[in-house]
Each structure stands twice: as C-alpha cells, then as structure tokens.
Amino acid sequence: MPFKNDLFLRAFTDEVLPRPPIWLMRQAGRYLPEYRATRARAGSFLDLCHSPSFCAEVLLQPLDRYDLDAAILFSDILTVPDAMGLGLSFGVGEGPRFAHPLRDEAAVKALAVPDMVRLQYVFDAVAECKRALTSNGVQRVPLIGFSGSPFTLACYMIEGGGSGDGFPITRRMLLSRPDLFQRVLDINVDAVTAYLRGQVQAGADALMLFDTWGGVLAPRLYRDYSLAPMQRIVARLNAEFPSLPVIMFSRGAAHSFDAMAARPAGAAGAPLGLGVDWQSDLASARAAVGPGVTLQGNFDPLLLTTDEATIRRELAAALAGFDPRRRYIANLGHGITPDADPALVGFLVNELRTLPV
Ligand code: CP3
Numbered sequence: 001m002p003f004k005n006d007l008f009l010r011a012f013t014d015e016v017l018p019r020p021p022i023w024l025m026r027q028a029g030r031y032l033p034e035y036r037a038t039r040a041r042a043g044s045f046l047d048l049c050h051s052p053s054f055c056a057e058v059l060l061q062p063l064d065r066y067d068l069d070a071a072i073l074f075s076d077i078l079t080v081p082d083a084m085g086l087g088l089s090f091g092v093g094e095g096p097r098f099a100h101p102l103r104d105e106a107a108v109k110a111l112a113v114p115d116m117v118r119l120q121y122v123f124d125a126v127a128e129c130k131r132a133l134t135s136n137g138v139q140r141v142p143l144i145g146f147s148g149s150p151f152t153l154a155c156y157m158i159e160g161g162g163s164g165d166g167f168p169i170t171r172r173m174l175l176s177r178p179d180l181f182q183r184v185l186d187i188n189v190d191a192v193t194a195y196l197r198g199q200v201q202a203g204a205d206a207l208m209l210f211d212t213w214g215g216v217l218a219p220r221l222y223r224d225y226s227l228a229p230m231q232r233i234v235a236r237l238n239a240e241f242p243s244l245p246v247i248m249f250s251r252g253a254a255h256s257f258d259a260m261a262a263r264p265a266g267a268a269g270a271p272l273g274l275g276v277d278w279q280s281d282l283a284s285a286r287a288a289v290g291p292g293v294t295l296q297g298n299f300d301p302l303l304l305t306t307d308e309a310t311i312r313r314e315l316a317a318a319l320a321g322f323d324p325r326r327r328y329i330a331n332l333g334h335g336i337t338p339d340a341d342p343a344l345v346g347f348l349v350n351e352l353r354t355l356p357v
Contacts, residue, residue, distance in 0.1 A: 001139050007204065008070040008142045011243045011329050012271035012294050021069035022352045024142075024345070026064040026335030028074050031304075031342060034061050043196035045090050048123050050076050059129045063140065065342070066349045070141050070206075070329075073129055073263015075122050076147030077210055080191050081157045083114035101160030104168070108180045113127045113191045115200055121201040132204035145204030149193050149211035149250070150188035150233070151226035157184065166216040172276070174217075174225060185229045193233050197240065206235065206245040208275075210252050215277075222253050227260060234272070235264030242270060247296060249275025251334060257288035279331025283321040291327065298333035299348070304340035315351055324355060 003009070007021040029035055038058050042048035051276065055074040063071055069351050078096050082088035087099030102108050116123075123325055126145060133140045148156075155163070158170040174181045196207050214226035227250070234246050248260060276285045276297030285295055303311050324330065330352045336345070 001134070003139050003142060004222075005069055005141050008329065010293075012206075012273065014327075015324045018355060020328045020330040021074065022330040023070040023350075024062070024332050024336055026074075027066075027072065028058045029336060030338035031336055032060075033342075034062055034064075039111040044332075045076075047351075048089070049079065049125075051124060052121065052125040055125040056128040056132035060132055067114075067344055067353060068141065070144055071124075071129065071133055072144040072202065073126055075125060075146075076154065077146070077189065077212075078156060079119060079122055079305065080114070080147065080188075080195055082154055082215060082216060083118040084157075084187075085193070086109060087113075091262070094185060095162040095301060096156060097161045098157065102158045102184060105180060108183055111184065111187050113194065114327055116194050117119075119198065122195075123128050123198045123221075126199050126202035126204055134162045140143065141203035143203060144247075145196060145199030145209055146208040146210060147192045147199075149209045149214065149226060149248075150185045150229035151186050151217075152194070152211050152213045154181070154184045154317060155216075167213060171216065171334070174221070179288050181225070185225065189232050193236050196233070200241055200244060206247070208249060208273075209338060210234065211248065211250040213255070214250035219253075219255045222250070223259055226250060226253070226254060231262070232266060234270075235267065238264055238270040239266035243268070245271035245273055245294070247273030247294070248262055248276060248278075249270055249296070250307045251275075251277045254280040254285065254288075255281075257285050261289035261293045273329065275331070278334065280311065280333070281354060282328075284320060286322060294327040294329060296329040296331045298331070301332045301334050301337050304332075304336060304344045304348065306344070308344070309346065311348055312351060315348075316351040319355070 011021050035058050039048050042054045059071050059074045078088050089097050130143055155167045155170045158173055160169050209230050214222050230248050237246055263270055273294040273296050276295055278298050278300040303314055
C-alpha cells in the first residue's frame with residue numbers, strides 16, 4: 001500500500017531526512033475535548049476500546065488537529081491479560097484493576113495463552129483504523145500497533161493494578177519464586193507474539209512494545225526479566241516480518257541501552273527502534289547504541305503544560321549534540337498527560353517540523 005507520508009518508516013533506514021518524523025505517545029486521549037466527547041458516546045474507556053469504529057474515530061482526532069507523521073492504534077496494553085480471564089475494569093477517575101490477580105501458585109499454574117479469538121476486536125480495530133487512514137488506495141501515515149512488554153504486563157497481572165511504589169508484590173514474587181515469575185513471563189511472551197502477529201496481519205505497519213515498568217528493576221534483573229523476554233518476541237517477529245520496524249520502550253532503563261541495541265541472531269539488519277524516556281539524554285543514548293538503531297523521544301510531557309518559550313528552549317537543549325535527521329523519531333519521553341494544553345501540543349509539533357537543521 002502506498003503512503004502519502006512515509007517519513008516515519010524512512011527513519012528506520014540510512015537515509016538523511018529533511019526533518020524528523022513526529023508522533024506523540026498517547027496522542028489520542030483525555031487532553032482532547034473531542035476524545036472526551038467520543039468516550040462519553042461510547043459509554044466508557046473499555047467500551048470505546050471494544051468498538052472498532054469508535055477506535056478509528058479517536059485515532060484520527062489528533063491527526064486532524066496536528067501535522068503528525070504516524071498514527072497509533074487506539075487500544076490498551078491490558079487487553080491481553082483481560083483476554084486471559086483476569087477481569088479488567090477501570091473505575092471512574094482511577095487506574096486499571098484486575099478482579100483476579102495472580103497472587104499464588106495455583107493462579108499462575110492456571111494461566112494460559114488466550115485464544116486470539118478473544119482479541120479479535122483489537123484486530124478488527126486495527127483493520128478499521130487502517131481503512132480510516134486510507135483514501136483512494138493511499139494511506140495517510142503509517143499505523144503503529146502495540147503491546148505491553150511481558151514484564152510490564154506481569155506487573156499489572158500480579159499486583160492487580162497500578163502501584164505508586166514500584167510493584168512490591170510483583171518484585172517479591174520475582175525474588176522469592178523466580179520459577180513462578182518466569183512461567184508468567186513465558187506465557188506472556190507467547191501471548192504477546194501472537195497478539196502482535198495478529199495486528200500485523202490486520203494491517204499494522206510497525207510495532208511498539210511498551211515496557212513502562214522495566215525501570216523498577218536493578219539493571220541485571222531488568223536484562224534477565226524484562227529485556228530478554230522482549231528480545232524473544234522481537235526475534236520471532238523479525239523472522240516472520242523481516243522489514244517490519246519494532247520499537248522497544250523501557251522507561252527508566254537507560255543503564256542498558258547497549259544491551260537493548262543488540263539484534264537477534266540472523267536479524268542483523270532488522271529495523272529496530274528504542275524509545276528514550278525524558279529522564280535520559282538523546283546524545284548519550286546515541287553514543288550507547290551506535291548509528292544503526294532508530295531512537296525515539298524524549299521531550300518531557302510536562303512541557304505541554306508550560307508555555308511556548310519554555311518549550312522552544314527545552315527542545316533546543318534536548319537536541320543539542322544530536323543529529324535529528326538520521327534514524328530519529330521526535331516524540332515525548334512518556335505519554336501526554338490529561339492536563340496538556342492542546343494549543344501547546346500544536347506549538348510543539350510545529351517547532352519540531354521547522355527545526356533548524
Ligand atoms: O498512545 C495512544 O494514543 C494509544 C493508546 C494507548 C492507551 N494506552 C490508551 C489509554 C496506549 C499505547 C496505551 C498503553 C498503556 N496502557 C500503557 C503503556 C504506556 C504508558 O503510558 O506507560 C500502560 C501502562 C497502560 C495501562 C493503563 N491504561 C493505565 C495505567 C491507564 C490509567 C491511567 C491513565 O493514564 O489514565 C490506562 C487508561 C488509558 N489507556 C487511557 C487511554 C486514552 C485513559 C482512559 C480514559 O479515557 O479514561
């Protein structure tokens with residue numbers, strides 16, 4: 001399928017681009033009044049996720065307001081554990097909750113890779129988003145599919161919800177019952193691989209693994225329990241879809257950028273992207289990973305609650321000593337917050353489109 005704008009995909013090649021492609025994590029979401037209106041019509045956030053046509057509607061909202069170079073599937077990472085039968089809910093104004101968290105050996109032993117039929121609504125949403133992006137056989141921008149990483153999913157599955165304090169129940173299981181913890185990860189590796197394969201078959205042009213919580217682990221534990229399972233998934237996807245870009249985003253794991261940059265055996269040239277969080281530094285990340293890996297990030301999402309002069313100053317500082325035209329995707333260092341000012345989002349996007357390079 002031809003693209004009207006394929007800048008995002010070209011950031012995974014050796015080409016020197018006229019400007020970096022831009023998209024924003026959580027670009028569709030609560031900071032947009034039109035998103036809140038659609039969510040109200042859908043009933044709830046989960047109802048929205050279950051409706052392919054509503055998903056496509058909110059996917060387009062940020063693209064219609066801003067000059068963005070990629071679209072991301074509208075869904076959530078917790079669809080996979082929900083399909084495993086853990087019972088996902090979102091209380092009003094609260095984070096996610098699981099009715100049946102994995103708290104003991106029996107629960108872990110009963111866990112299994114879900115039948116992908118239970119996630120067909122997500123694959124249908126991918127196909128609907130793709131249709132919504134396409135007119136006269138030309139696709140507006142590439143469509144990114146995504147999943148949580150095996151470790152980050154395990155955090156929610158074991159803890160039963162979010163955690164203000166580094167997922168203590170999860171880390172205790174990892175330390176005291178590494179056998180049980182590894183079983184959860186192994187199931188998540190198989191489930192996430194099948195889930196992402198289904199998204200590619202439904203039309204995703206690139207994939208991203210959100211490892212929001214890998215940074216709660218010590219570096220050596222991060223590499224064994226968070227990075228290694230992600231790399232098993234990437235190796236399988238690279239073997240099946242050799243030209244499909246895959247981005248790994250581990251928050252708080254700048255200590256392991258060099259290990260993240262390693263390609264699976266037999267996939268030396270596979271298009272690999274790494275997300276850089278706002279607590280890291282683009283120039284240091286480039287030094288750690290070398291020239292052949294695409295970096296994505298890393299502006300502080302809180303900039304979108306400040307003012308134009310602050311944004312302009314911080315963009316220049318974050319990009320100092322870094323070449324934004326080679327293997328780089330401009331993005332935030334984590335998701336947009338609900339209090340972001342939509343006008344400042346537009347300002348940020350325009351500043352990035354007109355970077356002096
Ligand atoms: O980026 C996008 O625009 C695509 C959509 C997307 C959502 N969630 C929609 C969403 C993506 C890529 C995610 C990923 C996700 N979900 C992550 C990893 C990325 C990250 O931000 O670290 C995590 C940890 C989750 C789990 C999750 N979903 C939490 C903790 C919450 C509640 C906290 C919060 O920010 O509200 C959600 C809900 C959620 N996912 C919303 C949206 C738009 C808000 C729901 C609402 O409309 O009320």
